[in-house]
Structures are given as structure tokens and as C-alpha cells.
Amino acid sequence: xxxxxxxxxxxxxxxxxxxxxxxNITFSLEEGxxxxxxxxxxxxxxxxxxxxxxMSVIEKTGGYTGSIFVNGEEVHFRRPKDALNAGIxxxxxxxxxxxxxxxxxxxLLNRESLNYTVAExxxxxxxxxxxxxxxxxxxxxxxxxxxVDLDGETLIAELPVGHKQFTEIARExxxxxxxxxxxxxxxxxxxxxxxDILLASMRRLADAGIAIIFIxxxxxxxxxxxxxxxxxxxxxxxxxxxxxxxxxxxxAAAMVGRKVESIAxxxxxxxxxxxxxxxxxxxxxxxxxxxxxxNVNLAIRQGEIFGIGGxxxxxxxxIANGIMGLAxxxxxxxxxxxxxxxxxxxxxxxxxxxxxxxxxxGVGLLLEESIAWNIIFSAMQNQGxxxxxxxxxxxxxxxxxxxxxxxxxxIADLEIKCxxxxxxxxxxxxxxxxxxxLAKAFETNPRLLFxxxxxxxxxxxxxxxxxxxLQRYNREFGMTIVMVSSELEELRSIxxxxxxxxxxxxxxxxxxxxxxxxxxxxxMGTAHEGAQTA
Amino acid sequence: MxxxxxxSQFFIRNAVPLVFLVVSAVAIPISQFSPxxxxxxxxxxxxxxxxxxxxxxxxxxxxxxxxxxxxxxxMAGQIGLIFVCDWxxxxxxxxxxxxxxxxxxxxxxxxxCGIVLNKxxxxxxxxxxxxxFFMNGVYQLVVLYGFGSLVPIVSAKLLLSxxxxxRNVTNLDGMRRSLDELIPLNIAGIEIPxxxxxxxxxxxxxxxxxxxxxLGQDMRATGQDMVVARSAGIRVMRTRIISIVISTVLACYGxxxxxxxxxxxxxxxxxxxxxxxxxxxLLVGGATVSxxxxxxxxxxxxxxxxxxxxxxxxxxxxxxxAQIGEYFRVFxxxxxxxxxxxxxxxxRMNDKERARAQFRGAEGGAA
Numbered sequence: 001x002x003x004x005x006x007x008x009x010x011x012x013x014x015x016x017x018x019x020x021x022x023x024n025i026t027f028s029l030e031e032g033x034x035x036x037x038x039x040x041x042x043x044x045x046x047x048x049x050x051x052x053x054x055m056s057v058i059e060k061t062g063g064y065t066g067s068i069f070v071n072g073e074e075v076h077f078r079r080p081k082d083a084l085n086a087g088i089x090x091x092x093x094x095x096x097x098x099x100x101x102x103x104x105x106x107x108l109l110n111r112e113s114l115n116y117t118v119a120e121x122x123x124x125x126x127x128x129x130x131x132x133x134x135x136x137x138x139x140x141x142x143x144x145x146x147x148v149d150l151d152g153e154t155l156i157a158e159l160p161v162g163h164k165q166f167t168e169i170a171r172e173x174x175x176x177x178x179x180x181x182x183x184x185x186x187x188x189x190x191x192x193x194x195x196d197i198l199l200a201s202m203r204r205l206a207d208a209g210i211a212i213i214f215i216x217x218x219x220x221x222x223x224x225x226x227x228x229x230x231x232x233x234x235x236x237x238x239x240x241x242x243x244x245x246x247x248x249x250x251x252a253a254a255m256v257g258r259k260v261e262s263i264a265x266x267x268x269x270x271x272x273x274x275x276x277x278x279x280x281x282x283x284x285x286x287x288x289x290x291x292x293x294x295n296v297n298l299a300i301r302q303g304e305i306f307g308i309g310g311x312x313x314x315x316x317x318x319i320a321n322g323i324m325g326l327a328x329x330x331x332x333x334x335x336x337x338x339x340x341x342x343x344x345x346x347x348x349x350x351x352x353x354x355x356x357x358x359x360x361x362g363v364g365l366l367l368e369e370s371i372a373w374n375i376i377f378s379a380m381q382n383q384g385x386x387x388x389x390x391x392x393x394x395x396x397x398x399x400x401x402x403x404x405x406x407x408x409x410x411i412a413d414l415e416i417k418c419x420x421x422x423x424x425x426x427x428x429x430x431x432x433x434x435x436x437x438l439a440k441a442f443e444t445n446p447r448l449l450f451x452x453x454x455x456x457x458x459x460x461x462x463x464x465x466x467x468x469x470l471q472r473y474n475r476e477f478g479m480t481i482v483m484v485s486s487e488l489e490e491l492r493s494i495x496x497x498x499x500x501x502x503x504x505x506x507x508x509x510x511x512x513x514x515x516x517x518x519x520x521x522x523x524m525g526t527a528h529e530g531a532q533t534a
Numbered sequence: 535m536x537x538x539x540x541x542s543q544f545f546i547r548n549a550v551p552l553v554f555l556v557v558s559a560v561a562i563p564i565s566q567f568s569p570x571x572x573x574x575x576x577x578x579x580x581x582x583x584x585x586x587x588x589x590x591x592x593x594x595x596x597x598x599x600x601x602x603x604x605x606x607x608x609m610a611g612q613i614g615l616i617f618v619c620d621w622x623x624x625x626x627x628x629x630x631x632x633x634x635x636x637x638x639x640x641x642x643x644x645x646x647c648g649i650v651l652n653k654x655x656x657x658x659x660x661x662x663x664x665x666x667f668f669m670n671g672v673y674q675l676v677v678l679y680g681f682g683s684l685v686p687i688v689s690a691k692l693l694l695s696x697x698x699x700x701r702n703v704t705n706l707d708g709m710r711r712s713l714d715e716l717i718p719l720n721i722a723g724i725e726i727p728x729x730x731x732x733x734x735x736x737x738x739x740x741x742x743x744x745x746x747x748x749l750g751q752d753m754r755a756t757g758q759d760m761v762v763a764r765s766a767g768i769r770v771m772r773t774r775i776i777s778i779v780i781s782t783v784l785a786c787y788g789x790x791x792x793x794x795x796x797x798x799x800x801x802x803x804x805x806x807x808x809x810x811x812x813x814x815x816l817l818v819g820g821a822t823v824s825x826x827x828x829x830x831x832x833x834x835x836x837x838x839x840x841x842x843x844x845x846x847x848x849x850x851x852x853x854x855x856a857q858i859g860e861y862f863r864v865f866x867x868x869x870x871x872x873x874x875x876x877x878x879x880x881x882r883m884n885d886k887e888r889a890r891a892q893f894r895g896a897e898g899g900a901a
Contacts, residue, residue: 081767096762098755109755110766114748126749 004072005030006211007180012066014047014058014235021047022235025066029180029228034202034212036226036243038219040255040311040523042486044235045215049182052213053090054083070180087179089172091186095164097156103163104139104152107171113138142174145208146201162194166201173205181205182213187221188313199225217311219248219524231255252520256488274496275302278480279323279353279448284331285504286315286322293318293329294504300448300482305474307495307512308484311523315504316484317358320450324348324355326363335448349382354446356437358453358484364437365425372407372421374436379443410439415465431462438469449473452484467494488519549877550870551820554837558844565847572843574724579839580832581714581730582795585788586812587831588734589781591741593658594826595750596777597757600813600871603647603662603778607785608805609673610640614786615709615793616681616700616801620689624708626716629794632709636786643669644782648775655760659823659875666809674802700801710797730791737784738828753777757824788812814838814867817874824878841866 005028014022022044029035039045050057051064054077058064067074070086077083083090097106105112113134119127139152148166156164165186172178183202187195195218202225206212216222222229223243231239231254239246239254279300286293293315300306310316322329325345333340341347348355357363366374379385386403387396407421414435418428425436434454441449451470455463471494473479485491491498492512499509500522507522545552562572586604593601614636618628647665654661681687682698694701714727744750755763756773764770789808793799816826819834842863849858 096759096765098758098762100758101755105751109762110752110768112748112751117747119747126752127747129743129746130748130751 005069006071008069008072009048009052010067010069012048012051012064012068014044014051014064016061020235022051022064025232025235025237027228027230027237027240029211029213031179031211032206032209033227034206034214034225036222036229037213037215037232038217038222038229038251038255038524039232043232043255045232046184047235048232049090049184049213049215052077052083052182053088054078054080056080084175085177087177088182089175089178089180090182090184091165091168091172092184095168097164097167099157100155102153102155103143103150103159103167103170104135106156106167107139107142107152107174108135109171111175138174139170142170145173145205146170147204148197148201160194162190162197165190165194165198169198169201173210178210180211180213182215184215185217186214187216187218195221217524219251219521222251223248248521248524249517252524253517255524256516256520274304278302278336279482280334281319281323282332282334284319284322284329284333286318286327286329288318288321288327291315291318291321292504293322293501296331296501296504296506298499298506298509300480303474303478303480304496305470305481305483305494307491307498308482308501309486309488309491309498309519309523310501310507312486314501314523316486316501317452318504319501320355320452320482320484321357324353324450326357346382349378349444352445352447353450354378354441354444354448355450356434356441356452356454358456360430360433360437364440365433367426368424370422371411371416371418371425371428371436372403374425375407375410375439375443376403378440379445383444385443406443407439410435410442414439414469429459429462431458431466434458434462434466435469438466442473446479448480448482450482450484453486454483455485455487455490463490470494488516488523492516492519548820550818550873551833551837554818554841558837558840561841561844561848564851565844566851567844567847570722570724572840575843576836576839577724577726578795579843580835581727581734582792583788583812583815583835583839584734584831585737585791586785586808587788587816587835588737588741588828589784589788590812590816591826591828591831592744592753592777592784593781594821594824595745595757596753596774597760597824598651598774598777599659599823600816601662601778601781601785602659602666602809602813603644603651604781604785604788604812605666605805605809606643606647606669607640607782608789608808609669610636610643610782611786611789612793612799612801612805613639613673613677615706615790615799616677616687616692616704619704619706619708620687620692622689622708625712628709629713629790632790633787636790637783640783640786641779644779645775647782648778651778652771652774663809670806673805677801702801704799704801706793706797706799709794711795713791713794727795730795733791741828749773749776810867810871811838814870817870822874822878822881838867 007029009028010026012022012025013020025048027035037045037048052068056079059078069075075086077086098109101109113131114125114128115131117127117129136152143150143152146166146169150163150166150170156167159167169183169186172181186198190198199221202212202214214222214226226243228242229239229246229251230237231251233255239251277299279298281296281298284293284296290313296315296319308316308319318327321327322342323333323340325343325348329342331342333342335351335353340351361367366377376386380387380398386399386406388399390397404421410416411418411421416432416435418432425433428436454466454470458466467490470481470483474481483491483495495512497509498512498519500507500519502523510518510522589604589607590601593599611632614632617635618632623631647662650665651658651661678699681700682693687693692700692704713733714730716729719726719728752763752768752773755766755768756770760770785808789805792808793804815834815838816830817834818838819830819832821827821830821834845862846856846860849862850856
């Protein structure tokens with residue numbers, strides 16, 4: 001090797017206690033090059049960046065293995081400040097800008113140019129005054145390096161999203177010691193034209209000698225701008241190649257991989273009747289923080305299991321929460337031909353739609369109540385079940401015997417592991433809590449059931465029961481099920497069709513039998529034009 | 535549509551000062567006060583209150599809202615005045631000594647208050663309000679039982695007849711108006727407290743200069759977004775404590791200036807109202823919980839006290855009862871504070887909604 005690379009990562013591994021999230025990561029980055037890092041959610045990108053930037057969470061959980069070299073010297077960052085001093089600048093996904101400050105003030109936040117004042121002799125340097133002209137010059141030179149049209153005197157609050165992103169990047173460049181710039185999904189919030197400008201700026205910076213690590217889900221962008229590409233999957237580097245030697249399809253295949261479908265039951269003899277459209281969603285928007293839905297059109301048919309997948313933050317969870325009235329929403333939703341009122345949680349329940357929330361402990365369960373009470377709660381509240389008249393119908397009281405019988409039936413049916421039906425739900429394991437959630441939804445006899453992240457955080461055995469149960473209820477009772485999940489393979493194992501969300505819209509709907517990488521391509525936003533098959 | 539939007543925005547933003555302007559425009563003729571009397575009264579009240587109200591600016595800048603904890607500073611100032619009275623030091627020298635004695639006390643109170651408020655982030659206002667009540671108890675205990683027994687007080691005129699504890703009313707005759715009349719000026723029968731206004735002017739310059747310092751910049755950053763400020767390496771907690779300390783010390787000086795003008799001190803009550811009236815005046819000037827300027831301070835004091843001066847007389851002529859005006863004044867100060875808090879919460883909710891709608895994008899907004 002004739003030159004030492006600017007950054008070299010060698011055999012880096014990280015485990016959070018017994019959970020291994022990174023294994024033997026090795027790559028290097030040279031001056032003026034752009035390295036694309038891609039991978040699914042949970043592939044280990046964030047952990048890798050946390051290590052690189054010395055985030056405290058790494059030290060707190062026992063550090064990492066392997067070594068990192070900057071300019072040929074081994075480094076071990078314990079605080080973000082160490083990383084900054086070594087010349088690593090990071091632009092995070094969410095903005096860290098002060099809205100009421102100007103662009104200049106934000107670029108030089110806590111690194112302002114200062115003037116001498118007499119007061120500092122007594123009270124210290126914090127009473128130096130700001131040197132505005134010098135600050136303007138410094139900020140302007142940073143903006144110039146980016147070659148974007150950004151006025152230093154504008155307030156951040158008045159800037160469009162794209163320009164906020166540029167301000168963040170300018171802040172890192174204004175720090176003259178920055179040699180390596182890490183951009184964590186900088187284009188996720190940008191419009192296409194803004195993204196193009198950003199990519200051009202990145203190229204300029206690279207030409208000026210700054211090495212860039214570019215994390216993105218948009219494979220096309222990675223392909224256009226990067227010199228080298230590293231693909232992570234399950235904490236390992238599965239592909240490390242110059243850009244010229246790969247393609248969108250190649251990357252997508254490497255990312256999604258071909259996982260063994262261990263939990264998937266065979267789609268045995270399919271005698272179901274897929275009927276007419278049951279739920280029709282037209283131009284739905286949902287204002288759910290972190291899962292914004294911008295414009296979704298869907299038609300779900302009677303009797304099918306419909307999957308909704310996509311990366312975190314692209315709006316898949318928002319769809320279910322919006323229709324169930326749990327987040328502010330707009331658009332039109334028709335159920336069984338009749339319009340469904342939005343923003344009223346009681347409306348979908350009355351129409352025969354139930355949901356199993358992704359937030360099991362928060363929304364799904366009354367944690368300090370018994371299993372029986374949890375299972376019958378929705379049915380009793382909304383449908384008046386398990387109530388018997390007393391004193392000639394003057395009052396209605398709970399029918400405890402019926403409640404117990406019902407709970408016992410579900411405990412046997414769904415294999416809920418517990419002492420008896422009166423055990424407090426809080427004491428159950430995650431998997432068993434999830435089964436209680438399912439039982440609660442089943443007991444309302446819904447015609448359509450939303451299930452969000454049903455297998456998140458539960459063990460393999462419970463996972464199988466949950467998926468099998470969903471399939472059984474679909475087969476035996478003709479219950480239409482919409483399953484929202486981040487696990488593509490899980491969706492493919494039981495769903496008939498799968499929609500993939502991207503930037504709050506449906507990127508495409510494919511039959512579950514399509515190969516994984518086609519879903520991968522939809523997820524990565526490479527096919528977001530013209531793929532609206534709905 | 536944009537233009538009418540701008541006009542309605544202007545009315546919403548300035549609703550409080552406009553209401554006061556209308557009320558005083560109606561009440562002034564009814565009260566039958568002469569212009570020269572009104573001007574004289576307003577000048578007195580400006581010189582009296584400006585310092586106290588100005589002391590509120592810095593915590594607002596640091597995002598800690600309205601500092602109800604300024605009564606702690608007022609208590610410190612009163613303790614200083616009690617000592618000076620006891621030692622029988624008169625005139626401006628007495629005021630200066632009172633300020634010197636009370637400064638370390640005010641710094642200590644401010645520091646403690648800052649620490650408490652750092653533990654109650656997001657609830658600074660209610661915490662500082664209750665803290666004021668609590669410290670009032672401590673103040674009363676010390677002044678009522680400690681002074682004359684543990685703390686040596688010589689002058690019998692100050693002490694209660696039982697031998698310890700300060701009397702209800704402390705006479706500040708020796709210092710009365712000593713600062714106001716330091717540089718006498720009389721224009722057309724109107725006395726102008728030049729020295730006090732000079733002090734206020736210097737203080738305004740200080741606030742303006744302070745905004746330009748590194749510490750001021752850090753405070754503004756902290757006030758707008760604590761998380762961002764911290765991630766940029768600003769020592770957020772320290773900055774917040776400093777802002778409260780500065781405010782408390784200034785409130786202490788403000789109370790001394792206020793009392794030298796009044797000439798007597800209600801030992802156990804003077805400080806209580808200092809906070810509420812200063813805050814109400816600032817809000818009347820169009821300030822909000824998160825934004826306040828020097829202009830707000832002066833407009834606020836003028837409008838608020840104009841209504842104060844004229845409403846009892848107007849009430850008397852209109853309804854035959856001066857009490858109604860007094861009632862009106864207390865009712866209004868608390869009402870204004872409540873209104874300002876509600877408006878602030880409402881505006882924040884609106885801003886948040888607008889930000890989210892913007893994020894959602896144009897195409898979704900149709901429905």
C-alpha cells in the first residue's frame with residue numbers, strides 16, 4: 001500500500017451484552033472519496049456510526065472490539081468531542097439547529113468569533129462580545145464551499161427543509177479541522193431537486209479533499225455519488241466494492257439477503273375466497289410523529305391477509321393508527337362501501353375494525369389488570385358483551401363467570417403461559433402479552449383486523465404461535481387482516497399481497513411470492529416513480 | 535389574503551397593549567386629571583418600576599420564562615435596607631451600602647433558585663412562583679424572630695416592643711428620594727428624577743451590550759433549544775443559573791430604588807407584590823413568556839400605570855366608588871398574567887401544528 005488511508009476500520013465488533021450487532025467490520029476510506037454505507041434498519045449502521053463518533057452509549061455498554069485508525073494512528077473515541085478533535089464531523093438525521101438564530105449564528109454555534117472587552121478581565125471570557133463581521137465572513141466561506149444559495153442572515157425558522165440540511169453541513173465544514181464528514185441519511189427529508197444540489201455539493205467537498213461517509217436508503221443516489229460502497233446486513237459487511245462493480249439490484253440483493261424462512265408455515269392448500277374490496281383508502285394523510293403518512297391509496301379485499309412493510313419512519317405504522325383514529329388524519333376511507341369517520345376512535349370499532357397496536361404496553365394493554373379483564377375489555381366497552389341485567393334491567397353488572405370462561409378459552413387456544421386468567425398482565429412475558437392483545441382484538445369479532453408489529457420483541461416460539469393464529473383466524477373465520485411489520489420475511493410468510501411504504505406513500509404492492517430483492521428495491525425508494533400499482 | 539393575515543397577526547400579537555390603550559383612552563377624560571399631573575405621576579412610576587421590570591428580561595432570554603423568583607432579590611434588597619436604617623446611614627451613601635450588603639445575599643438566593651429551577655425544567659414559572667412563597671416564609675422567620683435576637687439590631691425604632699423582630703413598617707426617611715433628587719431638575723412644575731433615569735439608562739445599555747456577549751449568545755441559544763445548545767458544547771445548566779443570578783441581583787437593586795422612592799417599607803409585604811406587578815407590567819407592554827424587549831418594558835410600565843392612576847378616579851366618577859378602581863387594578867394584573875400564559879400556550883400549539891403541516895407536504899393538505 002503506497003498511501004495510508006484517512007480512516008481505516010479494522011475488525012470492529014460490538015455487542016450489547018449478549019446481543020451481537022456488529023461483527024468484524026473492516027473497510028477503509030481515503031482522502032477525497034465518498035463511501036456509501038447501506039443496509040436495512042437494524043443492519044448495524046447506526047451502531048457503527050456511534051462507534052465512529054464516540055457516542056457515550058458505546059462506552060456505557062462495554063465499548064467495542066477491533067480498532068480504528070485515523071491517518072494511520074489508532075484512535076479510541078470515548079466522547080463525541082474526541083471524534084471532533086480528530087476531524088470527524090457528523091450530520092445527524094434530525095436537525096440540531098436553533099430556529100430563532102440566523103444561518104450564520106447556527107453555523108458558528110459555540111464557535112463564535114469574539115472581541116476583547118474590559119469586562120472579561122473580571123468575569124472571564126464569557127463576556128467577550130461577538131465579532132459579527134468576522135462571523136459573517138467565516139460562515140460565508142463555509143457556504144461557498146458547498147456552492148449553495150444560502151443567505152447567512154436568514155432565520156432558520158424561515159428556511160425550507162433542504163436549506164436547513166445545508167446549514168448543518170456548513171456547520172461541520174466551518175470547523176476547519178474536519179477531514180471526515182459523516183452524513184446520516186441527509187436526503188431523507190429533501191425534495192429531489194434539493195437532493196441533487198446536495199449530491200453536487202458533496203462531490204465538491206470530496207474534490208476539496210474531504211472524505212465523506214454517506215448513509216442512505218436511496219440506492220440510486222448511492223450509485224450516482226459514491227466511489228465505494230459497503231453493504232451491511234445483520235451486523236456484517238456483505239459487500240465492499242467500488243461502485244462500478246455493482247448495481248441497484250446487486251445492492252438490494254446483498255442487503256435483503258436470502259434468509260432461511262424458518263418460521264414460515266407452508267401456504268398449504270388455499271381454498272379461501274378472496275372477495276370484493278372491503279376497505280378502500282383514498283388520499284389518506286396521517287399526522288403521526290415520526291411516521292407521517294402523506295398520500296396513501298389502498299384497496300384491501302375481503303378475506304385476504306394484506307401486508308404493509310417498509311423502513312422505519314416511512315409511514316407504515318401511521319396508516320393503521322390514522323384509520324383507527326389514534327392520530328390526526330384526513331382523506332377518505334370507505335369500509336364495506338360506507339364512508340368511515342376519521343379522527344374518532346369509536347367509529348372504526350363500531351364498524352367492525354379492530355387493531356392490535358405496535359405499542360403493546362402503552363396502548364394495547366391495561367398493564368395492572370388481569371388477563372381476563374384485558375381480553376374482554378374492548379368487547380365489553382364497545383359492544384356491551386359480558387354484561388348481565390340486574391334488578392329488572394335497571395343496572396347492568398359484569399358477568400364474571402362468562403368473563404372467566406372466555407379468558408380460559410383464549411388461554412388454551414393461544415397457548416398463553418400464565419398461572420390462571422386472573423394473573424396481572426404486567427407479569428407476563430412479551431410474547432404472552434402479545435397473545436393477550438390478539439385475544440382482546442379477536443373477542444370483538446372484527447371483520448377487519450389491523451396488526452402492527454405483532455412479533456416485535458418476542459421469542460421465536462411465541463412468534464410462530466402469533467403468526468399461526470393470525471393465519472388460522474383468517475382461514476377459519478374469514479377475518480380480513482392487515483399486518484404491518486418491519487420484518488419482510490415475516491410478511492412474506494403469511495400475507496397474500498404486500499405494500500411497501502416510502503416517504504409516506506405506497507411505493508408499490510407486490511404479491512408475497514415475488515423475490516425479496518424486488519421488495520428491497522421498493523423499500524430503497526429506487527422505484528418510487530410509476531410503481532403505483534394500486 | 536396574505537395582507538389581512540398580516541393585519542390579524544398584528545392584532546393578535548399586540549392584543550394586550552391595544553386593550554390597555556383603549557381602556558386608558560376612555561378612562562383619562564373621565565378621571566378629569568390634568569396632563570401635568572398625569573405626566574408627573576407617570577415619571578415617578580417609571581423611575582420606580584423600570585429597574586424591577588428590566589430585571590425580568592434576562593431569564594426570558596435564557597428561556598426560563600417570567601422569573602417570579604425575583605421576589606427573592608427584593609427580599610435581599612430589603613434586608614440590606616434594614617441594616618442601613620439601623621446603622622443610620624442616610625442619603626445615596628446609604629442606598630449604595632444597602633446595595634453592597636444585599637448583593638452577596640441576592641447572588642446566594644439566585645444561585646439556589648437557579649439550582650432548583652434546573653431541576654424543574656419546563657415548569658420554571660410555577661416553580662419560581664411557589665419558591666417565592668416558600669422563601670417568603672423563611673424571610674419572615676428570620677426578620678420576625680432572628681433580627682434583634684441573633685442578628686444584632688441597635689435601633690429601638692426598628693424593633694418591635696418585645697425587643698426582637700422588625701416592626702411592620704420601616705421608615706426610610708433618611709434615604710427617601712435621595713437618588714431621585716440627587717440631580718434636581720424641574721421643568722414646568724414637573725420634577726424629573728434625573729439620577730434614577732441615568733441609572734436606568736445605563737442599565738438598558740448593559741442589557742443591550744449583554745445580548746452581544748458570548749454569554750448572552752449562549753443564553754439565547756439555551757433559551758431556544760436546550761438540547762441543541764448542549765450538543766454544541768454550551769454549558770446549559772451553568773448558563774441558566776447565571777441568568778437567574780443576574781436577574782435576582784438586579785431585582786434586589788430594583789427593590790432598593792423602588793423603596794427609596796416610596797420612602798417607607800412594609801417589612802413583610804413590600805416584596806410580595808414586586809414580582810406580580812413587574813410581570814404584569816411587562817406583559818401589558820406586549821412581551822410574551824419567550825420574548826421581551828426594552829421597548830416592551832417601557833410601553834408596559836406606561837400603559838399599566840396609566841390605567842392604575844386613572845382607574846380609581848374614573849371609577850369614582852362613574853360608579854361613585856374609588857374602591858372599584860383598586861379592585862380593577864388587582865383584577866387586571868392577575869388577569870393579564872393568566873391571559874398571557876394562555877396566549878403563549880395557544881401560540882405554541884399553533885406553531886407546532888403549522889410546522890407539522892409543513893412537514894406533511896402540500897399534497898396531503900387538501901383534505
